[in-house]
Amino acid sequence: xxxxxxxxxxxxxxxxxxxxxxxxxxxxxxxxxxxxxxxxxxxxxxxxxxxxxxxxxxxxxxxxxxxxxxxxxxxxxxxxxxxxxxxxxxxxxxxxxxxxxxxxxxxxxxxxxxxxxxxxxxxxxxxxxxxxxxxxxxxxxxxxxxxxxxxxxxxxxxxxxxxxxxxxxxxxxxx
Numbered sequence: 001x002x003x004x005x006x007x008x009x010x011x012x013x014x015x016x017x018x019x020x021x022x023x024x025x026x027x028x029x030x031x032x033x034x035x036x037x038x039x040x041x042x043x044x045x046x047x048x049x050x051x052x053x054x055x056x057x058x059x060x061x062x063x064x065x066x067x068x069x070x071x072x073x074x075x076x077x078x079x080x081x082x083x084x085x086x087x088x089x090x091x092x093x094x095x096x097x098x099x100x101x102x103x104x105x106x107x108x109x110x111x112x113x114x115x116x117x118x119x120x121x122x123x124x125x126x127x128x129x130x131x132x133x134x135x136x137x138x139x140x141x142x143x144x145x146x147x148x149x150x151x152x153x154x155x156x157x158x159x160x161x162x163x164x165x166x167x168x169x170x171x172x173x174x175x
Contacts, residue, residue: 028094028095030094030095031094031096032091032094032095032096032097035097036092036097036147037148039088039091039092039097040148043084043088043091044084044085044088044110047080047081047082047084047085047088048081048085048136048140050077050078050080050081051078051081051082051085051117051121051129051133051136052133052136052137053067054067054068054069054074054077054078054081054129054133055067055068055069055126055127055129055130055133056130066126068126068129069124069126075121075124078121078129079118079121079122081117081121082114082117082118082120082121083114083118084114085110085113085114085117085136086110086111086113086114086115086117086118087111087114088110088114089107089108089109089110089111089112089114090107090111092106092107092110093107093108099147102146103147106139106142106143106146106147109139109142109143110139110143113132113135113136113139114136116132116135117129117132117133117136120132
């Protein structure tokens with residue numbers, strides 16, 4: 001009985017696979033599982049945050065603290081995030097996501113800057129990771145300025161008019 005059920009299951013799977021192969025000549029080889037917004041939220045943005053948070057400085061009353069990867073595992077996380085940035089550019093080029101020539105150019109810019117991010121992480125060069133992180137930000141905001149203006153920070157269109165009212169009319173003289 002189990003053999004018959006197992007055989008029937010393989011027969012069904014074979015039929016599904018055969019049907020998929022028959023349609024493959026007409027269908028694109030890749031299918032976007034998520035829309036562009038979901039791809040940004042679940043893949044690209046988390047990777048960018050890992051990359052950006054890997055290197056930096058904190059200044060406070062007690063001094064300056066340098067943030068940078070110190071262990072092989074921490075550097076590997078930075079490199080992995082950089083690979084996600086680079087490959088996300090390819091994901092943005094899937095047929096269902098492309099929104100014209102500018103979209104293609106911005107996606108290719110993400111691939112290029114992602115590869116520079118990989119190289120900086122592989123070199124374990126905190127200064128380069130910091131510098132390339134700024135360039136990653138420019139690529140991201142360049143794309144968002146056209147396709148996702150609501151995500152730009154700071155979004156000056158949302159500042160309430162009352163903010164200006166809290167500022168003094170004149171600034172105090174400084175010695």
